[in-house]
Amino acid sequence: MDAEHVATTGRRGGWQPRAIIALAVVWVLLWDKVSLGNVVNGLIIGAVVTQIFPLPSIEYFGRIHPWRLVVLVARFLVDLVVAAVQIVISTLSPRPSLGGSIVEVQLRTRSEFYMTIVSALVSLVPGSIVVEARRRAGILYVHGFHVTSPEGLEELRQDVLDVETRVVRAIGTDEEITLCTQGPTAPGRAAQETEEA
Template identity: 45%
Template structure:
């Protein structure tokens, strides 16, 4: 921890404050000065009153990677929902599930959480257990046959992690994960 905890906290919490203000403005629906100020006041009160562990975000926001992540995510979400609906509605079909463990390549809580959230919403997999210290995600695959096998399901999670890293990670983190920087 740094020697100036209060200053340290403001700097790392600004993203949370911005996010809370955005949520407040969205709730009220119109972008007026009063709403933004009220949102800022409430966000400040919440972040100073309810103290949570600040998430260390050393990464860099890459717009191209972020758009790619978002687009693929929307496509995968639509595909996943229809696949699960098909399995549910097809008569006399029993899905055979499996639980696989995937070793993620990055060493940060934030990317682990993001990958876990996104993997839960896309085809075939659902996060059952996550070990923070070792960076392993355990996922339950709904139907092994539909996902193309166990190794294909594992590779899908690793691809999801790669898309998350390419959207948010800094260059050092990308190198540490073994993914080269794309030009």
Template identity: 40%
Template structure:
């Protein structure tokens, strides 16, 4: 019911008021002055444009769940601190740092969730997504000695789960099971 209130009908066609308001703001900014005439002209233009050129509904495949988002951000911040310390240690130490390539399977098939996982991995120092294959990622991992394939896979699985819990749809959550 709330969404319907934001999309009243004008001559039989729905007009999204938030988009019309945004277009009014852009119109006013382009004219460079805030006056009654400019705002009314922007509002009329916004209503006409949204009525004549209706946008199809877009589902970005992302939902926001506040408490799991806080959990994800806490883990992510902790991982940033630990990984930064690890990389700094190996940079200051003489010799080459340990580095490996690791193939990591993904359980989700959602493109937006996969992109979020890739961004989160690449943001953390010492890890980089080199390639994306269907259902898996190839990572370059720096600063972790020994055979790190299984620990890295577990870390990415946990990251993927936290991202799906914070941003995923119910279908995304079903894929993790």
């Protein structure tokens, strides 16, 4: 690894527009409302945070695929609605199934950038949340609300891999897209199961 590469990937601080925009997007999502005030406040907070806690440079070699990005956002919104309805139905059920499970998901890409986006999208959908991430190994541990059967665990794992595929298809390189759409599916396993009476 040459000195120029180290200087490029290891540099911290300074003006970080991509990090500021990413933090602003997260801020708007947290408020669940797109408005001029939220966007401006998100940009201000992003600028302040990146100056106080400068982030390391992230290597990104992909490109944005507009139509696939639209598909990614549209599917995320659909997942939000479907998951919310499922939780309401389960909560109002006369005999709700309490408990949940944690499944280990081996991502196919090794990009921390993609892992962060996948973790955020999975956690923002009601009923699922990333409880741990092993960035070097590319592994996420995802808790599924009311997921207790082996079939449910496999479905949750596949849902996370599908999110990864949509993310990579939206902003990845051709090689990464091929890896996620044609490469072998990494096996997963139930990391932990919990059931409450």
